[in-house]
Amino acid sequence: MAIEKDMEQTGNTIQDDMVAPLIAQDAKGKENHFMVYLSTFVAVCGSYALGSCGGYSSPTQSAIREDLNLSLAEYSLFGSILTFGAMIGAIASGPLADFFGRKGALRIASAFCAAGWLAIHFAQGPLPLDIGRLANGFGMGVFSYVVPVFIAEMAPKDSRGVLTAAHQLMICTGVSVAFIIGTVLTWRTLALTGLIPCAVLFVGLFFIPESPRWLAKIxxxxxxxxxxxxxxxxxxxxxxxxxxxxxxxxxxxKLPKAKLFDLFQRRYLRSVTIGVGLMVCQQFGGINGISFYTSSIFESAGFPADIGTIIYAILQVIITVLNALYVDKAGRKPLILVSGAGLVIGCLLTAISFYLKTYEIGLDAAPALALTGILVFVGSFSAGMGAVPWIMMSEIFPINIKGAAGSLAALTNWFGAWALSFTFNFLFSWSSYGIFLLYAAVNLAGILFIIVMVPETKGRSLEQIQAAINA
Incomplete structure (x- = not known):
């Protein structure tokens, strides 16, 4: 009996010893998730603010022009100056993040956005309106680089993809919310709503830690x-x-501090080529030309613009959510390859629609083809090409060049946004179907670039990714 009792006690002890670590691991897992999720939530308030800035001009155009008696040219300057501010912010984002830290750069961007919204709210003429818009753009440019980098540097490697993908999801959400509530709020009140994510971000930064990798670097x-x-x-x-x-x-x-021209040294060339190349693939494939002028595209194709735009917005958010959930399971490279193929198909379908309309062949089918093509395009973009380049940009640069290289990648992105939005109407007037064939060719070239140059980074630490790229 004594032996049985001892065996029973020993068995209980072994069982307790086996169970205790599992309980401890579970407890630690919950602690890990809480702080990482809180930090991510605070950081993506900057992404939401970015989306709010981008979505502001669409629902407010007629009201602002009427209230302030602006000409179309004056309002066009107000709309387009945002991307110039973003280019300036993109150039400054790396140095700001390296000198002031990731949290310091986010505070600066938040302050610029808040000041911009206040300038727009109180504007009585075009000058303060443009100054406010320029300040918004600067904040957007900083947010576009610093948010994904900050998340990537603090997230565990197994959940880094899904957390960084929240950046693109919140941008889409900010754009959609601004568009929807802009239909019921005055343009001055809508500007004040832009202060909310800035305030949440600014306060939230006091409760989360700085990037450990940046702290180690300094x-x-x-x-x-x-x-x-x-x-x-x-x-x-x-x-x-x-x-x-x-x-x-x-x-x-042990390496010298990298400057802009140092990025083109052989040891950095592959990572810089991948980062900048992905931004070229993302922007020059047509996304900002199509998204800025979705309503006019639907109208030209003979499809109701309001219905098409609503479907567009809903689909964009849904697919972006799914992308965020599966980016760590499916992998980065498969997602952008599938996304790129969908972009080519979407452009070809839209080109066929306008070809039929131009030559008056099968006119009844043209509107449905245009709707299908645009929805395939935006769904495919949201499935991979929208978020993955930002995720990989935050992963592939060595930390000693991350500031300069990140600024270059973000600048490329915002220059592409400006170039596509500026040239779309001219190209569309040149050939309503030719422009989509051109975008299809660019996206096809992007697929080839991704196959040849882009590595898979899923499940690897940032240090392991650097070792693989430089092997």
Whole structure:
């Protein structure tokens, strides 16, 4: 009996020893998820603010022109100056994030956006309106780079993709919400709603840690360890991850500080080519030309513009949510390849629609083909090409060139946004179907670039990705 009792106690002890770590792991997992999710939520308030800025001009055009007696040219300047501000912000984003930290750069961007919204709200003429819009654009340019980088540098490698994809999701949400509530609010009141995400971001930054990788880079060892432990949980063993980050930082510290022209050195060339190339694929495939002028495209094709735009907005958000959920499961490269193929198909369907309309062949089918083509295009873009380039941009650059390279990639993105939105009407007037054939060719070239140049980064630490790219 005594032996049986001892065996029973021993068995219970072994069972307890086996169960205890599982309970501890579960508890640590919850702690990890809480702080990482909170930090991500705070960061993507900047993404939402970015979307709010981008979506503001569409529902307010007639009201602003009427209230302030603006000409079409004056309002066009108000709309387009946003992308110029974003290009300036993109150039400044890397140096700001490197000098002031990721949180410091987000605070600066938030302050610029808030000041811009106030200038627009109180504007009595075109000058303060344009100054406010320019300030909004600067904040957008900084947000577009710093938010995904900040999330990528603090997220665990297994959930980095889905968390970084929240950046694109919140941009889409900000655009959609601005468009919808802009139909019921005055343009001045709508400008005030843009202050809300800025305020949430500014306050929330006081409750989340700084990027541990940035802290390690500038030599703040105690703060680095405290930040990593806060993100992973106070009882979590962060020694292995900390050592990996620290070893990589020490290797990089031996290299000279990178400047813009240093990005084209051989050891950085592949990562810079991938980052900038993905932004070219994302922007020059036609997204901003199509999204800026969706209503006029539907009208030209003979489809009701309001219905088409509503379907467009809903589909964009739904597909972006699905992309965020599956980017860590499906992988980055498969998603953008499938997305690129869908972009080609969408452009070809739309081109066929306008070809039929131009030559008056099968006119009854043209509107349905245009709707199908545009929806296939936006659905495909939201499925991969919208979010994945930003995710990979935050992953592939070595930390010592991340500021300069990130600025170059973001500048490329915003220049593409300006170029496509500026040239669309001219190209559409030149050939209503030829422009979509041109976009299809660009997207096909993008698929070839992705197959040849872009690596898979799913499930790898940022340090492992660098080792693979530079192998």
């Amino acid at each position: 030599g703040k060892q105690k703060e680095f360890e405290a930040s990593l432990r806060k993100l992973r949980g106070k009882d979590a063993d962060v020694s292995a991850e900390a050592d990996e980050i620290q070893d990589y930082i020490e290797t990089l510290q």
